[in-house]
Each structure stands twice: as structure tokens, then as C-alpha cells.
Amino acid sequence: MNPFTTHTGQVAPLDRVNVDTDQIIPKQYLKTIHRTGLKEGLFADWRHLPDGLPDPDFFMNQPQYAHATILLTRDNFGCGSSREHAPWALLDYGIRSILAPSFAEIFYNNCFQNSILPIALEAQDIQQLFDQVYADDQVQLTIDLAAQTISTPQKSTFQFSIDPFRKQCLLQGLDAIGLTLQREKDIAGYEARRKQEAPWLFQDLCS
């Protein structure tokens, strides 16, 4: 996994609550057996008007946000389906960090598996950032994961919290499976003990 240390980028606003993963990437794009090339499906139904033309009010069709790498949005972003295609599509489009007052749990977790940093800030901080982006659509934010800060060009700084383990994994780009495999002895010991305590858990579904 690619590490995430610091990132400076432009912000795109998506001013909606409860954005679900069915909107982030609709089902017709889930038929792929690959994890790349998914930006075609990103917000596919919201990007277009019913007649198929681009919706000029949607950030992805607005030239001023063409180079945005940070998504600014509202409460409960990523709710619904567990599809990891949602962060894959965001990443493929170039999004590296998402700022919102809150995230749905499975989506939040899926972001970390893909070097995307989801940051939960207080609602008033998110509102302040929306105000700044609406006042200046070229505003750039700098995210420093080690320091756990977001800074604006006006030198205001927002502190954010993050689980120390997740932080370490992102900073170093660690392979989570590799980390778990280092605990192989613990896992084998657990299985041996558990097989004695609860043998019905070890029935072979193949048989």
C-alpha cells in the first residue's frame, strides 16, 4: 500500500448528507473483477442529468474543481453497501482525503485499506471549510498526518484525531495482512485451544 504522509490539494464540495455508496458508484460498475479503472462509475448517476448530459451543478463537471484531490462533504458519508469499489473509484479519480463531520463505518474502514485518509471534524469546522471553499474555489489545504493537522492558506489550522494503529499503517504504507501473518504463532495457538473448547466450530464445510 502507498504511504500517506502529507498532502496538499484543492478541495471539491459535495454539500449533501448521507451520501450512500450506491451513489458513489452505482451497481452496474460492480461487475468488474478488477480494482482499477473505476472512475468511470464515480457518482455516475449524479454526474449526469436524466437526459444523459453532464449536470453543470455537480462538482465533477465544474472546471474549477477539475484538479481537486480532497472531498469536503457532510454527515454519514459512505453509508449503505460495503462495496470497496467506492474508495477504489474515488482513488482512481484522484481523491486522497475526505473531510466530513462523520462517516459510515465500513466505508471509513475501506478508505484506510486504500491510502485514502478520511477525516472527521466537528460540524462547525466543516461548515467553516465549506464557507472558505465557496468564497474561493481554488483554496488549497495541507494535510499533515503525522501532526494530525489540516491547514488553510489563511494559516488557520484544524486538529483531527485518528486511531494510532491506522495512522501508523498509513504513514508507513503497511500491508495489514503481512502484519497479521507475523502473528501466525498466536493464531495457531488460538486455534488449537479453541478446538478443545468449542470443537463444533471446526467442522469442515467441505465434507
Add this chain to the structure above:
Amino acid sequence: MATQTLFDKIWDPHVVYEDSNGTTLLYIDRHLVHEVTSPQAFEGLKLAGRHPRRPEATLAVPDHNVPTTDRRVDIADPLSRIQIQTLEHHCADFGIPMFSMHDIRQGIVHVIGPEQGLTLPGMTIVCGDSHTSTHGAFGALAFGIGTSEVEHVLATQCLIQKRPQTMEIRVDGQLSPHCSAKDMILAIIGHIGTSGGNGYVVEYTGEAVRSLSMESRMTLCNMSIEGGARAGMLAPDETTLSYIKDRPMAPPAHLWPQAVHHWERLRTDPGATYDRIVTLHGEDIAPQVTWGTNPGMVTGVDGAVPDPRSCSDVETQDATARALDYMALIPGTPIVDINIDRVFIGSCTNSRIEDLRLAASYFKGKKVAPSVKAMIVPGSGLVKKQAEEEGLDTIFRAAGAEWRESGCSMCLAMNADMLQPGERCASTSNRNFEGRQGKGGRTHLVSPAMAAAAALTGHFVDIRHWA
């Protein structure tokens, strides 16, 4: 010893390792796999030269893409066909048991797990699917994961987790006649909101919950995720045990007494505390109908479409106005005045034999309204067989409804079953998100009884007054 919740009693024995920050390596007993969220995980394993640690603790089934029409015909959509073939290839390569599309045991992953006796109390169960919460009905800790975590579980049989908080949702009293577990969970989501359960594992308690059948408990736990909770569960009891006993993958006779002894301890101790408690009364719950574009946008059938101007804050006003625009609904419209074009009875929420029996009791001797197209999709091949043995298919067909093969079908419209733009559907599924059942389609979530009544009349009906 300190008092423990049901959740504690499942979580603690599954901790392989915990570091000083509380980051936990959690052991996973059962892993369910379907064709949509697994190909990249299998590919990742192969690229890294890794192998599944316990293929024999894993069960795969294609369900999202499968056609619900004649299975002897090849799948028309090449992408769907390739995705299902890819699952077959990976399972063959890694020795993972799989029920193929032509196996009578095939069905929706969350229907077949319980049906086979694979889902047991006290287990940890995961699947690359958010409705894995369904299995919590047995007193298991069951939750949805992403594809990277599917790969993680395949490779290690473990997941890296943080201990969640606990929430008790207690429903006192009893549900009214004609109300079901679907109405209960929709009312709960309406109460706590779509993010109310974020960060929590829910335990459902109370007389109205304990009175539910095993299949109704699955309906309840299934939609925990629509309230934001990754997992919902309720303590196992006699209802649970009699459901499990003698199922093909249930503990064999020589292990049964030991397993039951173990399961009997799986209940929250008196005096144990939850991080949050929510209480509802069964008698207060009317048959529910969603009017908006998330499952929290819901009201009783005796209610009306809300007015955005009456919402408390700007964000809710905007979201409500947007939802009504998408749903083409006018504020103040009584729910019973909403006409529908389609009816879908199916999905991992409501496609089990009890759901079909209930729906059939409405359809019997009646006709689907001429303006409505109704489709009934059983949750598994075995549910279908059972329904046919009971003659339910004859009732549905005689009423003019379509009787299909099992699968996820129009719950998410990944196969050919979908709404056309503008079509309005009474659906027993779990999500009314924009475009969920087909681009431009409008979904109202309801119980099987409400869906059946809507099919027959062409609009929503307060079934408490059904003759």
C-alpha cells in the same frame, strides 16, 4: 466476575491478540463469499503467493448477478457471466466449498447460511456484504467487510478490529396484528436515524423482540446496517435451538449437547451496561412505508408525505426536498394515496418461507391490480422448493404475479431485474437509495404483507383494516 453483555461474551473468546491501544486481532469462525466483492481479494492472494488459511471454514455462492429466469439458458450479460465464472475458478483453485448456480442449495448468501445450519450462536461471521448483520439473529457477531478485509480473512482467518460500543434497542409489549419485524426495524431506523448506530453493535431485547420467530429475527438484524450499526444481535433461546437442530451444517449429535451448554450462557448478565439504550413500544408501531431515499425516511401507513419546511434544520430540509423531488411526491399526500407500478417480494430481508406464506395469504383467490407488475423471488432454491410443495407458487401465479428463481434480484438490480426510470415500486428489500432498483426507479420499503396488499390494490393500504 464483572457482568457482561451478550456482545462481550462473543467478542472476548475471539480475541487472538490485543495491543496496548486496544487494536485487536479477532478470530473469524465463518466466512461467506459471493461473486461481487471477492474477485479482487482472490487476485490479491494469488499475486502475493498466499493461500486461504481455512478454506473449509468458508462458503461461497453466487447470488447478486444470477438470473432469476430459466437457469438452463446461459447468462446474457457477459460481465455477470464472467464474474460468476471467476468465483467458480477461484473456489476450485483454493478448495473453497461453493454452491453453484445450478445447486438447489444456491440462494442469497444471508438466506443460505442460516438455512444450512452454518450460522450458529456465539460465532464471528463475516462476508463482503453489509447485510451480514442478518446472522446476528442467532446470537452471533456478524458484520460486513470490504474486499481488502475479505482477502485478510481468507489469508489469516482474522481481522484487525477495535472494540465497538454497545447499544440496547428494547421493544417492549407486542406488535399489533398485521405488523411484522420489517415494520419494527423500519420504525427503529426512523427513530435513531440512518447513522444512529454508527460505532455500535446493537443488541435487540424486549418482549416484542423475543416473541419473533427465527426468520423474523433475521429480518430485524438484517437492517441493523441501515441504522448505521455494523452488527445487530439477539440472545439465543429455544426458538434459536429448534431452528438450528438437524440442519446439514449444524453440530452433529455427539457435539450438540456441548454446543447447547455453551450457547445457554450467551445472554446479557443482569446489571451489565450498554453504552446507549433506546426503547420503543410494540403497540406504537404501525405498518411502515418509506417515502424518501434512505431507510430512515419512513412513516406509518396512516401518515403522510412530510413537508420539508417543517424540518428542524437546513440540512434535513435540503435532504427531504431532494428526496421528494426524486420520489416525485407532494408534501401532505396521504401514504395510502400513493399509487405503485411494481411490487418486489424478495431480498435477504424478506424472501424466506414465512415471508412467502404471509404474502400468499393475501394473494390467495385475488388478482394483482391491472396497473401493477408483481415479482416474487424466493431467497434460495430450497425456499422455492418448499413454497412449491405448499402450493404457494400456484397462488402467486393465479393472482398474476411472476414466480422466479432465487437470488438478490431487484433488491439491487445487478441482474436483468430492474425498475425502469420513473417506475414506483413497493419493495420488501432493504434500501430505497436513488437508483438502487434501477436508474430513476422509486422504491418504497415495506413488509411482505404491505407489498402484497399494494400489489392487489395498486396503492398502499392500511392492512390493519384489510378484510
